[in-house]
Amino acid sequence: MPNESTVVANERPTVAGMSDPVWVRIRDLIYQVSGIFQAENKFYLLLNRCQVRMKAVGARTPREYLDFLTTRPNRDAEMRNLLNEITIGETCLFRSLPQIDALRKVVIPALAEAKKKLSYTKLRFWSAGCSTGEESYTLAMILLEETQTTLKGWTFEVMATDLNDHSVAKAQEGIYNDYAVRNVPPEFMRKYFTQSGSNFRVADSVRPFVTFARLNMLDDSKMLFMRGIDAIFCCNVLIYFDGKSKTRTVQHFYNALLANGYFFLGQSESLYGISEKFRLVHFPGSTAYWKPGDFGSKAGSA
Amino acid sequence: MRTGTLDRLHSRITSIDAMPTIPVILRPLLRCLDQPVEQIDVDRIVELVSYDKTIAAQCIRMANSALFGRSRPVESVRTAVMNLGMWRVRDLLFSNSLSQVIPANRWVVDPAVFWRHSLGVALVCRKFAEVLEYPDTEKAYLAGLLHDIGILVNSMVAPDEFRSTYEKATREQIPIDEAEQATLGFTHSDSGRVLAEAWKITPDLVQAIELHHDIGDPERGGPLVAIVHLSDLLCRLRDMGYGYYEPRQIDFANEPGWLYLVMHFPNLAGLDFARFTFMLDEYAGEVGELVSTVFAQA
Numbered sequence: 001m002p003n004e005s006t007v008v009a010n011e012r013p014t015v016a017g018m019s020d021p022v023w024v025r026i027r028d029l030i031y032q033v034s035g036i037f038q039a040e041n042k043f044y045l046l047l048n049r050c051q052v053r054m055k056a057v058g059a060r061t062p063r064e065y066l067d068f069l070t071t072r073p074n075r076d077a078e079m080r081n082l083l084n085e086i087t088i089g090e091t092c093l094f095r096s097l098p099q100i101d102a103l104r105k106v107v108i109p110a111l112a113e114a115k116k117k118l119s120y121t122k123l124r125f126w127s128a129g130c131s132t133g134e135e136s137y138t139l140a141m142i143l144l145e146e147t148q149t150t151l152k153g154w155t156f157e158v159m160a161t162d163l164n165d166h167s168v169a170k171a172q173e174g175i176y177n178d179y180a181v182r183n184v185p186p187e188f189m190r191k192y193f194t195q196s197g198s199n200f201r202v203a204d205s206v207r208p209f210v211t212f213a214r215l216n217m218l219d220d221s222k223m224l225f226m227r228g229i230d231a232i233f234c235c236n237v238l239i240y241f242d243g244k245s246k247t248r249t250v251q252h253f254y255n256a257l258l259a260n261g262y263f264f265l266g267q268s269e270s271l272y273g274i275s276e277k278f279r280l281v282h283f284p285g286s287t288a289y290w291k292p293g294d295f296g297s298k299a300g301s302a
Numbered sequence: 303m304r305t306g307t308l309d310r311l312h313s314r315i316t317s318i319d320a321m322p323t324i325p326v327i328l329r330p331l332l333r334c335l336d337q338p339v340e341q342i343d344v345d346r347i348v349e350l351v352s353y354d355k356t357i358a359a360q361c362i363r364m365a366n367s368a369l370f371g372r373s374r375p376v377e378s379v380r381t382a383v384m385n386l387g388m389w390r391v392r393d394l395l396f397s398n399s400l401s402q403v404i405p406a407n408r409w410v411v412d413p414a415v416f417w418r419h420s421l422g423v424a425l426v427c428r429k430f431a432e433v434l435e436y437p438d439t440e441k442a443y444l445a446g447l448l449h450d451i452g453i454l455v456n457s458m459v460a461p462d463e464f465r466s467t468y469e470k471a472t473r474e475q476i477p478i479d480e481a482e483q484a485t486l487g488f489t490h491s492d493s494g495r496v497l498a499e500a501w502k503i504t505p506d507l508v509q510a511i512e513l514h515h516d517i518g519d520p521e522r523g524g525p526l527v528a529i530v531h532l533s534d535l536l537c538r539l540r541d542m543g544y545g546y547y548e549p550r551q552i553d554f555a556n557e558p559g560w561l562y563l564v565m566h567f568p569n570l571a572g573l574d575f576a577r578f579t580f581m582l583d584e585y586a587g588e589v590g591e592l593v594s595t596v597f598a599q600a
Binding site: 031037039040041042101102105106107110268270271272273279280281282283284285287290 | 536538539540541543547548549550551552553554555556574575576577579580581582583584586587588
C-alpha cells in the first residue's frame with residue numbers, strides 16, 4: 001500500500017487543476033450518497049482518488065467521470081468503487097488521534113462518572129464493521145491504559161463484529177504489518193505488541209478483552225440482541241448503505257446504546273438526515289453522536 | 303466584574319504608557335470597508351495597501367504563493383489586490399494593522415496563534431451570519447476579528463501576570479477567561495471592552511467583545527454576541543483555538559446562544575451542522591496561509 005504522504009508530496013496537483021466546479025459537484029454527490037465530506041483544502045486527495053478511478057473506467061475529464069457516477073447504468077457500482085478508493089488506507093491502528101484524545105480526555109471520564117453514580121463499574125464498547133480488527137484492538141488498548149487511572153478497578157469488553165468471515169478470521173489473528181501500526185505511539189508499541197518477523201502481534205494481555213463475531217447489520221433479528229452498550233464505533237461502513245438501511249441500522253445502534261452513550265462515525269462522516277434522535281456533540285478535532293439521558297441532561301457538557 | 307476592579311482596570315489601561323493605540327490605517331480602512339463588497343473602492347484599497355510598504359510586500363508575496371498557483375509572477379500592488387480579492391486583502395490589512403498595536407517583544411500568546419484564532423473566528427462569524435441570513439455579515443466578521451483584543455491589552459498592561467495566567471490555562475487545559483478570573487480578577491473580555499470604548503468602536507461591537515465568553519441573557523447581546531460566542535467555541539474545537547488542547551464536549555444545539563438564534567433565525571434549525579463543521583477545515587487552511595504570510599520573515 002502506498003504511503004499517503006509520499007503520494008501527496010509527489011502528486012499534489014496545483015490549485016488551478018482543482019478549480020473546475022465539477023469537483024464540487026462530485027464532492028457534494030459523495031456527501032449526499034455516503035455522508036463523507038471532503039473539505040476543499042483536501043481536494044487534492046479527492047482529485048487523486050478520482051484520477052485512479054477515471055483511469056480505470058477510461059474517463060478523460062472530471063465532467064465525463066461525473067457521468068459515470070450519475071447517468072451510466074453501472075453508476076452505483078462505480079460510486080462504490082470510488083468510496084473504496086477514498087477510504088483506502090484508513091484501516092490502521094490509532095487511526096484518528098483527535099477521536100482517541102476525545103475518548104480518553106472527555107468521553108471515558110464522562111461515562112465513568114455517570115455510571116459510577118449508578119454503582120456500575122463496567123464499560124462495553126462495540127466496534128461495528130470492525131474489518132480486520134485494527135479499531136477493536138485500539139479501543140481495548142486505550143481502555144486497558146485507562147484502567148491505570150480513570151477506570152481503576154473497572155472491567156470492560158470490546159465487542160467487534162463484521163459481515164465478512166475472512167475479515168473476522170484475520171482480526172482474530174491480530175497480526176499487523178508496519179504500515180498498519182504506523183500511528184501507534186511508542187509506549188503502546190512497547191506494551192501491547194510483540195514483534196513477529198517483520199510483523200507485529202497484538203499482545204496476549206489485550207486479546208481477552210476483545211470478542212470477534214460475524215454479524216450482518218442488516219439482520220434485524222441479530223441486531224435486536226445488541227444491548228447495554230456505552231459506545232459504538234462504526235467507521236466508513238454506513239457509507240455503503242442505501243438511505244433506508246442506514247436509517248434502520250442507526251435506529252438499532254440507538255436502541256443498543258445506554259442513555260448517555262456515544263456513537264462515533266468516521267472523521268468526516270455525518271448522520272445528517274438519518275436520525276433525529278441522536279445529538280451531534282463536538283470535541284476538539286472530532287464529532288460524535290450522543291444519546292441523551294433520561295432527562296436530556298448534558299453529560300460532560302461545558 | 304466588580305465596579306472597583308473595572309475602575310482600576312480602566313485607569314491602568316488608559317494610562318499613557320500602556321495604552322495600545324488604534325493603528326493609523328484602521329480608521330480609513332473601517333470606513334472604506336463599511337459597505338457591501340461590490341461597492342468597495344478598489345483604488346482606495348490599493349492606495350491604503352501601498353501606504354504601508356510591509357503590507358504591500360505581503361500582498362504581493364501572498365498573490366504569488368502556491369495557494370493561487372499563478373503562472374506569471376505578480377509584481378504590482380494593484381494586480382496583487384485584484385488577484386487576492388477584497389476579502390483576503392482586507393484580512394491581511396486588518397491582521398497586519400492590529401498586529402502593530404503591541405510591540406513585537408510584548409506578545410504573550412504567540413502572534414501566529416492569536417491571529418489564526420481571530421481570523422478564524424472572523425471567517426466563521428461571517429459564514430454563520432450568511433447561513434442565518436443575518437443582515438450585517440460584515441459586522442459579524444469585524445466582531446469576530448476584534449473579539450479578543452483584550453488579550454493584546456492584557457499583554458500590555460499586565461505582561462507578567464498575564465503570562466502566568468496563560469501558562470496556567472495551557473497547563474491545566476482550561477479556558478483562558480477562567481484562568482484570568484482566577485489570577486487577574488478580570489478577563490480579556492473586560493479589558494477588551496475598555497479598549498474598544500477608548501477606541502470609540504460602535505456599541506454593538508463593544509458588547510460582542512465584552513460578552514463573547516459569558517453571554518448571559520442572550521436577549522441582551524442579541525444575534526451578534528451569540529454569533530461571536532458560538533464561532534469562538536467552534537474555532538477552539540477545530541484547530542483554530544489558543545494553541546492548546548481544551549478537553550470538552552459541546553452540544554451546540556443546547557447552548558443558550560444557539561437556542562436564541564434558532565428562535566430568531568428559523569433557518570438555523572435546518573442547517574447541516576456536521577457539514578458546516580467539516581467545512582471549517584477549509585478555513586483553517588486558508589487562515590493558516592494568511593497567517594504564515596503575515597508573520598513570515600520578509
